Every structure is written in structure tokens, then in C-alpha cells.
Amino acid sequence: MTTAMNNVGRPTRLVAGTGAVAETFTGNKALMLEEPLLFERGSLDTSGVDLPPVPPVPDRLGGLGRDAVIGLPGFSEPEAVRHYTRLSRQNYAIDLGIFPLGSCTMKHNPRLNEKMARLPGFADIHPLQPQSTVQGALELIDVLADWLMKLTGMPAVAMSPKAGAHGELCGMVAIRAALDAKNDPRRVVLVPESAHGTNPATAAFCGFTVENIPANDRGRVDLDAMLARLGPDVAAVMITNPNTCGLFEPDLKRISDAVHAVGGYVYCDGANFNAIVGRVRPGDLGVDAMHINLHKTFSTPHGGGGPGSGPVVLSAALAPFAPIPFVRKTAKGLELVEEDTAGTHANQSFGRMVAFHGQMGMFVRALSYMMSHGADGLRQVAEDAVLNANYILASLKDLYTAPFAASGPCMHEALFSDDFLDGTGLSTLDLAKALIDEGFHPMTVYFPLVVHGAMLVEPTETESKANLDQLIGAMRHVATQMLADPDAWRTGPHFAPRRRLDETLAARKPVLAFKDSEVA
Amino acid sequence: MLATIGAASVDDLFQDVPAEAVLDGPIAGLPNHASEMAVERALVKMAGKNLTASTTPFFVGCGAYKHHVPATVDMVIQRGEFLTAYTPYQPEIAQGTLQVLFEFQTQVARLTGMEVANASMYDGSTAMTEAVFMARRITRKSKCIVSAGVHPHYTSVLKTLTRFTGDVVEAGTPVFTPGAPGDDLASLIASIDAETSCVVVQNPNLFGHVADLTPLADACHKAGALLIVVVTEIVSLGAIKSPGEMGADIVVGEGQSLGAGLLFGGPYLGLFACREKHVRQAPGRLCGETVDASGKRGFVLTLSTREQHIRREKATSNICTNSGLIALAFSAHLSLLGEKGLRHLAALNHARTVQLADRLSRMPGVTLLNGPFFNEFTLDLGREARPVVRKLAEKGVLGGVSLGRLWPGEKALANGMIVAVTETATDEDFDAYEDALDEVMA
Numbered sequence: 001m002t003t004a005m006n007n008v009g010r011p012t013r014l015v016a017g018t019g020a021v022a023e024t025f026t027g028n029k030a031l032m033l034e035e036p037l038l039f040e041r042g043s044l045d046t047s048g049v050d051l052p053p054v055p056p057v058p059d060r061l062g063g064l065g066r067d068a069v070i071g072l073p074g075f076s077e078p079e080a081v082r083h084y085t086r087l088s089r090q091n092y093a094i095d096l097g098i099f100p101l102g103s104c105t106m107k108h109n110p111r112l113n114e115k116m117a118r119l120p121g122f123a124d125i126h127p128l129q130p131q132s133t134v135q136g137a138l139e140l141i142d143v144l145a146d147w148l149m150k151l152t153g154m155p156a157v158a159m160s161p162k163a164g165a166h167g168e169l170c171g172m173v174a175i176r177a178a179l180d181a182k183n184d185p186r187r188v189v190l191v192p193e194s195a196h197g198t199n200p201a202t203a204a205f206c207g208f209t210v211e212n213i214p215a216n217d218r219g220r221v222d223l224d225a226m227l228a229r230l231g232p233d234v235a236a237v238m239i240t241n242p243n244t245c246g247l248f249e250p251d252l253k254r255i256s257d258a259v260h261a262v263g264g265y266v267y268c269d270g271a272n273f274n275a276i277v278g279r280v281r282p283g284d285l286g287v288d289a290m291h292i293n294l295h296k297t298f299s300t301p302h303g304g305g306g307p308g309s310g311p312v313v314l315s316a317a318l319a320p321f322a323p324i325p326f327v328r329k330t331a332k333g334l335e336l337v338e339e340d341t342a343g344t345h346a347n348q349s350f351g352r353m354v355a356f357h358g359q360m361g362m363f364v365r366a367l368s369y370m371m372s373h374g375a376d377g378l379r380q381v382a383e384d385a386v387l388n389a390n391y392i393l394a395s396l397k398d399l400y401t402a403p404f405a406a407s408g409p410c411m412h413e414a415l416f417s418d419d420f421l422d423g424t425g426l427s428t429l430d431l432a433k434a435l436i437d438e439g440f441h442p443m444t445v446y447f448p449l450v451v452h453g454a455m456l457v458e459p460t461e462t463e464s465k466a467n468l469d470q471l472i473g474a475m476r477h478v479a480t481q482m483l484a485d486p487d488a489w490r491t492g493p494h495f496a497p498r499r500r501l502d503e504t505l506a507a508r509k510p511v512l513a514f515k516d517s518e519v520a
Numbered sequence: 521m522l523a524t525i526g527a528a529s530v531d532d533l534f535q536d537v538p539a540e541a542v543l544d545g546p547i548a549g550l551p552n553h554a555s556e557m558a559v560e561r562a563l564v565k566m567a568g569k570n571l572t573a574s575t576t577p578f579f580v581g582c583g584a585y586k587h588h589v590p591a592t593v594d595m596v597i598q599r600g601e602f603l604t605a606y607t608p609y610q611p612e613i614a615q616g617t618l619q620v621l622f623e624f625q626t627q628v629a630r631l632t633g634m635e636v637a638n639a640s641m642y643d644g645s646t647a648m649t650e651a652v653f654m655a656r657r658i659t660r661k662s663k664c665i666v667s668a669g670v671h672p673h674y675t676s677v678l679k680t681l682t683r684f685t686g687d688v689v690e691a692g693t694p695v696f697t698p699g700a701p702g703d704d705l706a707s708l709i710a711s712i713d714a715e716t717s718c719v720v721v722q723n724p725n726l727f728g729h730v731a732d733l734t735p736l737a738d739a740c741h742k743a744g745a746l747l748i749v750v751v752t753e754i755v756s757l758g759a760i761k762s763p764g765e766m767g768a769d770i771v772v773g774e775g776q777s778l779g780a781g782l783l784f785g786g787p788y789l790g791l792f793a794c795r796e797k798h799v800r801q802a803p804g805r806l807c808g809e810t811v812d813a814s815g816k817r818g819f820v821l822t823l824s825t826r827e828q829h830i831r832r833e834k835a836t837s838n839i840c841t842n843s844g845l846i847a848l849a850f851s852a853h854l855s856l857l858g859e860k861g862l863r864h865l866a867a868l869n870h871a872r873t874v875q876l877a878d879r880l881s882r883m884p885g886v887t888l889l890n891g892p893f894f895n896e897f898t899l900d901l902g903r904e905a906r907p908v909v910r911k912l913a914e915k916g917v918l919g920g921v922s923l924g925r926l927w928p929g930e931k932a933l934a935n936g937m938i939v940a941v942t943e944t945a946t947d948e949d950f951d952a953y954e955d956a957l958d959e960v961m962a
Contacts, residue, residue: 062892074858121567
């Protein structure tokens with residue numbers, strides 16, 4: 001068995017016979033630094049935090065003191081800084097280069113937003129302070145709400161949802177509450193098969209039955225199938241616009257009118273609002289509820305998987321059912337409507353979605369972005385994002401299979417399939433790993449499900465033409481080489497901090513926490 | 521670029537937008553773009569209207585606590601490679617985030633005394649709701665009994681979602697047993713029946729009371745139900761026996777105390793830990809260890825067949841984006857503390873709380889309701905507490921949370937005020953609090 005060494009000269013755990021070679025004593029290679037786990041490096045009696053002494057008073061823990069060792073190693077400050085700095089260098093990030101994940105919208109995160117979110121007046125206030133002491137915070141929420149309502153053309157907004165999927169839940173609960181208020185038993189929710197997985201999952205959580213509506217050969221919802229399915233049992237349709245194929249749904253207004261005519265509601269997944277912000281208002285398309293991912297359209301950082309923020313704009317029909325708390329203007333100033341005031345002013349509210357008031361830190365960042373761009377700049381955000389995506393589509397469609405390119409321009413993302421790799425034994429996954437070796441984060445792969453081996457490329461407005469040309473050049477190079485010599489491309493990536501990882505092993509024998517007994 | 525595309529103008533690219541929805545220019549009623557300096561000026565002005573915790577004697581808790589966050593934590597989460605990364609869908613170039621999540625899961629599991637933890641939820645309240653749904657999936661029963669000592673906002677969130685899921689939630693009104701406010705363990709045990717999927721209890725509870733949950737765990741297990749323990753002050757686990765040691769099946773918590781700061785309620789950090797045998801019913805993302813093609817250890821997101829992007833309407837949860845960066849802040853803060861530092865921090869919080877509880881309970885008209893507590897206690901002020909809290913704020917003291925704000929309809933609770941004390945409160949803050957309360961009560 002060969003073993004690679006970590007940087008204390010100790011073998012890391014390896015599978016026997018895999019042929020790993022320790023080329024250096026430490027396992028490091030110049031600036032390619034391996035980093036052991038906290039549990040292999042820290043110690044139980046090290047602390048990097050300086051605290052005042054504990055006053056000698058008898059405890060009042062009722063005999064429930066924690067005696068056994070917990071097992072939490074500590075770092076000194078320099079150890080901690082190095083641990084996390086070394087780990088950070090094993091991550092790709094928008095700060096390092098183009099991050100063209102379709103549907104995820106990885107745009108530049110302006111640093112002013114970070115600075116503003118850290119102002120003590122926003123960061124160092126408690127959610128349950130008396131309202132007279134947080135008027136500035138309520139003002140920020142109120143101003144942001146006003147921007148969101150005007151940008152979407154909708155009369156109300158619920159601010160507390162914590163992320164996009166949580167916003168979907170808010171919208172669908174509001175629809176369910178509106179139906180219940182009318183004793184309307186309809187329970188079917190229609191979801192296009194190209195939808196994000198969160199849509200059907202959310203609908204199911206609210207007690208709805210999900211039925212899929214197929215896409216047509218132009219990548220849009222099949223209008224005839226949709227209209228044919230509408231009826232008195234349909235509670236709502238959930239539709240993404242622009243959709244997950246990166247295409248505008250031109251019939252959304254017709255669908256909305258037809259859904260309303262049979263007594264249902266229209267939920268719009270606003271994940272792709274960044275493609276149309278400032279150019280189209282969803283309120284003009286008959287939408288009843290739409291969440292807005294502040295971490296997509298309005299540039300709050302994705303943070304390696306959150307936090308997000310998902311305010312939901314609501315139509316007049318759904319507004320009375322909005323969750324508490326919410327901010328309201330009164331003669332005495334701004335008021336946070338909670339349980340006590342809700343009884344008199346919002347008696348149809350469906351209740352709370354979260355313990356407190358939503359993602360304040362994300363609100364500050366998003367408002368900072370909106371104020372910086374303004375109504376004119378946000379419109380240009382959408383235009384530049386769409387221009388960049390169409391440039392990619394036009395520059396690759398002769399080589400990559402572009403299933404819907406014939407039906408006209410795309411919106412903010414370009415969709416390809418891996419049909420052009422047929423016969424090579426290679427797939428989208430291999431192409432994605434090859435792009436990693438080229439120094440890019442790959443596009444979104446295998447989503448949407450309506451296209452075989454989908455590759456969804458979203459450049460965002462952040463990227464210059466020079467950056468796009470480099471990505472296009474790399475994608476053309478990789479595809480051309482794969483077609484010419486398929487066998488050379490089955491085992492990437494080769495230059496990343498890790499080679500291809502065994503996801504099957506991870507799922508078959510889950511190791512979800514470190515166990516001390518496994519220390520080599 | 522337009523020539524390559526074959527379009528005459530950018531407007532042509534929006535040709536699918538129906539004519540009635542086309543906007544000719546920027547949306548009316550909103551300002552145009554502004555300079556960095558102008559935006560900063562406007563937002564600084566808004567922020568200046570708030571009374572910040574660090575500039576005032578501060579004793580507010582109830583699910584969010586003011587702790588000192590080491591400067592290193594903010595440096596770590598502002599590393600662009602963490603801040604501006606996405607969910608680690610391409611693990612070969614996301615090992616930084618993935619290893620952090622693996623370390624975080626291990627820390628949370630050990631802190632709560634459980635075997636495994638997920639990679640985070642939105643906050644404590646949503647984590648609690650997900651735990652109740654998970655208990656239903658495991659036990660195939662749907663009656664959930666919630667202790668009246670659970671934060672009422674958490675119970676409210678649970679009730680919002682269970683209106684539609686078929687879960688039956690039984691939640692009572694808190695009772696002030698002398699020396700054990702909100703302690704309803706005996707009645708919870710009596711309520712457990714064959715239909716019970718789970719009992720949800722908070723420890724320390726909303727009123728600060730600390731209880732031994734072992735008898736409750738035994739009663740749950742005897743009836744085939746699960747015990748869900750909520751921890752809103754995670755620092756308490758540096759001093760108090762963990763829920764896992766007392767027999768919990770699922771532990772959920774609010775991780776805000778470590779790494780996040782107050783942030784007016786968000787973004788916070790939902791903690792979710794459980795037994796290994798139940799992990800396939802757990803919500804949210806899980807990071808697991810594996811090896812790469814050359815045999816090197818690495819980490820990936822795993823068991824994703826539970827999740828919405830694979831299972832769609834049959835998923836264990838609809839959660840997608842969670843609280844990755846706050847999990848990093850939590851993990852970095854906890855690794856800077858280490859076991860030694862966490863125990864010190866917890867002991868300091870407790871001792872300072874004992875000191876203030878003794879001072880305030882000696883004041884005329886003020887009664888301390890708690891026996892055992894950690895860093896939070898409840899006072900009976902002998903008069904309605906909500907105006908007292910407001911008058912304290914007028915004197916620049918943020919003295920606590922009135923029960924009237926949390927239970928607006930309950931007259932029997934109206935005289936109660938919950939006071940939290942952390943390592944950040946100084947002797948001068950104690951003096952200022954006592955003086956202000958003395959004046960307000962006079």
C-alpha cells in the first residue's frame with residue numbers, strides 16, 4: 001500500500017492498492033498545500049480566544065453540568081488563520097474567475113455591500129429590541145420592499161423567507177391559505193417538467209398533488225397541454241420565467257389569465273429574474289406570487305451554499321395572507337406587525353415562517369446593490385446578461401448541440417446538450433471535468449432534466465467580452481479534442497486539488513463525521 | 521457581439537416578451553444609479569438611527585445572543601474563495617468548503633452529543649419544523665407534543681406548516697412552577713400515547729430553566745416516539761449535559777451565538793443533528809468523506825437521493841440554499857475557542873448571570889422565578905413588564921424581553937421579563953441596569 005503524507009509527516013487514510021504516491025515528505029507541492037482536518041491538527045487544551053477570568057461563584061446548573069470530554073479541538077489564532085486560508089485555496093470562486101453556473105447566477109459581489117452590512121447599526125442590533133430603537137432597520141426593510149414591489153409591479157411583498165425555496169414555500173402557503181379561506185378544496189398544482197426540484201418539493205409540502213406539464217420542442221411549456229389540464233381541481237401552476245432552459249415564456253400572460261379563469265393562482269419561480277429586471281415586470285404577466293433570490297439577481301454572495309434570501313412579491317389576491325412579521329408605516333413611525341398587532345390588522349395572515357424578521361444582512365447588501373445600480377443600471381444588468389449569454393450561444397452552437405437555438409435568442413443563459421459527443425463514450429460530466437483542468441468552474445450540468453446531458457451556461461453581466469472569448473475558446477478546444485481523441489478525456493480532472501472523487505463510495509458507506517479512532 | 525449573434529440591437533434579444541409587457545425605459549419612481557460614496561452616505565444615515573447592542577447595557581436574549589466574535593472569524597468568511605463560491609457541486613474544486621462542512625458537522629455532532637449532523641438549515645425555528653416532519657417519516661405517526669417552554673416563535677413556525685401536512689401539534693401555555701418556569705416535563709410525559717411521533721422540548725427553555733430530560737426521553741422511547749431537543753443558546757452546551765447524553769433522538773438548534781452576531785435576526789444558522797440510523801430521513805445537505813481516483817482523502821455532498829433536486833415531490837425537504845457561510849463562521853469561532861475556550865466561555869456566561877440574577881432579585885418588587893439556569897433567567901416584576909422594557913430603552917438600557925411581546929394574549933404572563941447575560945456585559949453595565957430598573961420601578 002502506498003500512502004500520501006499529510007503535512008505532519010503522517011499518512012492520510014487511503015484505500016489500499018490505489019497507487020497513490022507521496023512525492024514529497026509533507027504531501028504538499030509548493031503552493032499546493034494539503035491541510036489536515038481540525039481534529040487531526042488542533043488540541044483540546046489550545047484556545048485562540050482571550051477571555052476574562054470566571055468569577056468564583058457557586059454554579060446553579062442544577063447538577064446538570066457537562067463532565068465528559070466533548071472532543072472539540074482548538075487552534076491558536078495563527079493556526080486558525082492558516083487552516084482556513086489553506087482550505088480556502090482549494091476552492092474555486094467568482095473572485096478567481098468566470099463561474100458560469102446556469103440558474104445559479106454567479107455575478108460579482110460588490111464589496112461596498114459587505115462593508116454596509118457590517119455597519120454596527122445593522123449588524124449589531126437584536127431582533128427583539130424595542131421597536132423605537134430599530135427604526136433605521138425597519139426603514140431599510142421598508143425601502144427595500146418598495147424597490148422590490150416597483151421592480152416587479154406587484155402590490156405587496158413578504159420579506160421574511162430565508163432563501164428561494166423558502167420563498168416558494170411562503171408563496172404556496174399563501175395560495176393554500178387563500179383557498180382555505182374560501183373553503184375551496186382544489187389541490188392539484190401543475191409544474192412544467194423543466195422546473196427546479198424545489199417547485200414540486202414545495203408544493204408537496206403544502207399538501208398539494210403535483211402533476212407535470214411537458215415542454216414543447218421550442219423549450220417552452222406546452223401551452224395546449226397546460227390549457228387542456230386546467231380545471232376546477234387546479235389550485236395553482238408553478239412556472240419559471242425566464243424558464244430553466246434560459247428562454248422567456250411568451251405565453252405566461254395567457255396561461256395566467258386561463259388559470260385565473262378557472263379559479264387558480266399563478267406562482268412564478270423568480271430564480272431567473274436577473275434576466276428581465278428593469279425590462280419586464282412580472283406583475284404585468286398576471287403573476288400572483290414570485291420569490292426573488294436576493295443572492296442571484298441582487299448580488300448577495302452565495303457563500304459556498306448560503307445564506308440566501310427569498311422575499312416574495314404577492315398580488316392583491318394573496319397579500320392579506322402574507323406572513324408576520326411585516327413592516328407598516330404609522331403616524332408614529334415604522335411598526336413591525338407581530339402577533340399582538342396582527343390580530344387587528346392582518347387577521348388573515350398565515351402566521352410565521354421564521355423565528356424573526358428575515359435575512360437582514362442580505363437585505364442591506366441587496367439594497368446597496370440596487371441603490372448603486374439604480375433603475376437605469378438594473379435594466380442594463382438584464383441587457384448585458386442576455387447579451388453575454390447570446391454571444392456564448394452564437395459562438396458555440398456550430399460545435400455544441402444547442403437544442404433550442406433555432407427558436408430564437410435565449411435570455412440570460414445558453415443551454416446545450418451532449419448529443420454532439422454521441423459515439424465517443426464521453427458525456428457532459430467528462431466535459432465539465434475537462435473545463436476544471438482549463439481553470440474554469442464548469443457550467444450547470446444535467447439540469448434542466450428536459451435535455452439529455454444538459455449544460456447550462458450563465459455568464460452574467462459581470463464578464464467582459466475578453467473573458468467570454470477565453471471561455472468560448474476553452475470550450476471549443478475541449479470539445480474538439482474530445483471528438484478527436486476521446487480516450488484522453490475519461491479521467492479528468494488532472495490538475496485540481498483532487499482527482500475525480502468517488503461519490504458512490506461516499507453514499508454506500510457514509511462517513512459524515514470524524515471519528516478519533518480513525519486517526520492514522 | 522451583436523454581429524456574432526446576428527441581432528441588430530439588444531432589444532431584439534427580448535423579442536419573446538409580449539408587447540403589452542415591454543417597458544420602454546427605466547422603471548418610474550426609483551432613483552437612477554449612484555456613486556459608492558453616495559450609497560454609503562445614505563446607508564450610514566439609516567444605520568445611525570438604530571441603538572446598537574455594543575454601545576449600551578444589553579441584556580436581550582430569547583433565541584439570539586450577543587457574544588464576542590473574534591476578529592479572525594470575519595477575516596475567514598471574507599476570504600473571497602469562501603464568500604464567493606457556490607454550493608460545492610464540483611467537489612474537485614470545492615474541497616475548501618467541503619472540508620469545512622465536514623468539520624462543522626463533526627463539531628455539531630459532538631457539541632450536541634449526537635452521531636451525525638447536517639451541513640446547516642436556515643435557522644433554529646425552521647430546523648425544528650423539519651425535525652418534526654422527520655419524526656413523522658421515521659415513526660409513521662403524526663402527533664407532535666410541544667413543550668410550552670419552547671420559544672413561541674418556533675412553535676408558531678411549526679404550526680404554520682403543519683396546517684397542511686396532517687401533523688397534529690399539541691402545544692400548551694407556559695406555567696410558572698416555582699423554581700422551574702415553563703417546566704412541563706411531567707405533563708408532557710403524561711400526554712405521550714401510541715399516536716405520538718415526537719415530543720419537542722427546549723433546553724435551557726425559553727425562560728432559562730435547565731432540566732434533566734432523561735425521564736422524558738425514556739417515556740418517549742417506551743411509547744415508540746422520538747425526543748426532539750431544541751437548543752437556542754448553543755454556548756450552553758459548554759456547561760450543560762448535552763441533549764444526546766440525556767437521550768435525545770434529534771437535536772436542533774440556533775447556531776447564531778457562535779460566529780454570526782445579532783444581525784437583527786438573520787442570516788442565522790440552523791443546526792440539525794441526529795442518530796446515524798436515521799440519517800437517510802434527515803433534511804438538508806450532508807457532506808461525506810470519500811477518496812479520489814488517486815486514493816487521496818476528499819469530501820463530497822452525499823446521500824443526495826433524499827433531496828429535492830433528485831427526488832422532487834418525494835424529497836425529505838424542499839431546502840436548497842442553506843447557511844453555508846454562517847456554518848463556516850460558527851466552525852471557525854468554535855475552533856478558535858476549542859474545548860478549553862468553550863468551557864471557559866460557558867462558565868463565564870453562567871457566573872456573570874448568577875451575579876446579575878442575585879443583584880436584581882434583591883430589588884424590592886422583583887422576584888427571580890428560576891432555580892437552575894444557564895445564562896438567562898425570568899423575573900416577575902410585579903407589574904406589566906412590556907412598558908418597563910420600553911422605559912428602560914428610553915434610558916438607554918436594553919434590559920430584556922417582556923413576555924407580553926412573545927405572548928400578547930396571555931395576561932397571566934404579562935409581568936414576566938426574560939434577562940440574558942453574556943461575557944460581554946461589564947460591571948458598569950450591571951450598575952447601569954440596576955439604577956435604570958430602580959428608577960423605572962420607583
